[in-house]
Amino acid sequence: MTAPQSRASPKKGDLTAAEKEMLQVVVSGNIQEALKLLSGGDVRVNCLDECGMTPLMHAAYKGKADMCQLLLQHGADVNCNEHEYGYTALMFAGLSGNSEITRMMLDAGAETDLVNSVGRTAAQMAAFVGQHDCVTVINNFFSRSRLEYYTRPQGLEREPKLPPKLAGPLHKIIMTTNLNPVKMVMLVKENPLLVDVAALEKCYRVMDLLCEQCVKQQDMNEVLAMKMHYISCVLQKCLAFLQERDDKLDALLKSLLKGRDGDGFPQYQEKFIRDCIRKFPYCEATLLQQLVRSIAPVEIGNDPTAFSVLTQALTGQMALMDAEFCATCGERGADKRCSLCKMVIYCGSACQRLHWFTHKRICKALQEQRVCRERDTPRLREVPDNGANQSIFISTFK
Ligand SMILES: [Zn+2]
Ligand SMILES: [Zn+2]
Secondary structure (H helix, E strand, O other): OOOOOOOOOOOEOOOOHHHHHHHHHHHHOOHHHHHHHHHOOOOOOOOEOOOOOOHHHHHHHOOOHHHHHHHHHOOOOOOOOOOOOOOOHHHHHHHHOOHHHHHHHHHOOOOOOOOOOOOOOHHHHHHHOOOHHHHHHHHOOOOHHHHHHHHOOOOOOOOOOOOHHHHHHHHHHHHOOOOOHHHHHHHHHOOOOOOOHHHHHHHHHHHHHHHHHHHHOOOOOHHHHHHHHHHHHHHHHHHHHHHHOOOHHHHHHHHHHOOOOOOOOOHHHHHHHHHHHHOOOOOOOHHHHHHHHHHOOOOEOEOOOHHHHHHHHHHOOOOHHHOOEOOOOOOEOOOEEEOOOOOOEEOOHHHHHHHHHHHHHHHHHHHHHHHHHHHOOOOOOOOOOOOOOOOOOEEEOO
């Protein structure tokens, strides 16, 4: 048998013995063997099995993250589209439900708008099989290089629109899938480079440019445009507070969290998000019209909140009920409860402490509500606090 030419384009099902072995090794996830085979010279990294699947597609579908990494390092083509039904590695990653691999494919340059033989994109396929985390990752992906374009002077500019040191922190905010404004202000606050009037001004202007770009590009991406606009609004709000006083971001956090009398509903936050949506500069966008239609008839304080409508539109997360969200920052997987009322959950003691100034006003009423409800329902046995968290308010329920 002749050694395969690495540059010749592979034919479906035309596999050397080593390549057949390679496909088995990929599926089983044996990294050492895979490395040996790849270094042996008889394996083309983009070889195709009878269905037109590459080793990378197999690894993605089986959820083998390390294997995907190894194959990409060896030059696996992330956009190979030879599969009999037009599936790409990104589609297989989405189907597998592995969001780490999905992100890896995107970082490696996977195209998000390729469609399979029935016209579905990777995000649509992942949604179809209920892999909402992967949908979120795909819909919110924005490559760092697209942002870094603005860190180089363009045309006659003497200075770039975005100082290179701001690209990292800003990209982190762009990639967040938690659109809670409290969380976004926290992301600004945690980076000293961003807690600066001049830096915030540059960042929000770049966000506005990106928003415009997403609207005007050939395949208009309204979802990303709305997200860019929303981030710009949050940054502008931070800027407005910072211009008054250096420690004003804390004041902004409190405004966003402050609950109104009676039910503790965070009115300021609701109005802020509604305003952001209304200020979207491209009024002909269908997404904007949908959002306004969903939000306008809802009285402030009722469901759905502007936050949940926006999150659903931008991240594709429909099943918000299956996860627990921090009452302060909206992070998923919150598992700490206010130990007094046991009605509010947090991701950690920092968030709980930040919320207490407003929660304390309704905590007692919530306690009474719970007692009334529990009188008629059998009690769940509480797992004793493991003592890992010493907060006076929090107890952990696992
Ligand atoms: Zn939190
Ligand atoms: Zn409470």
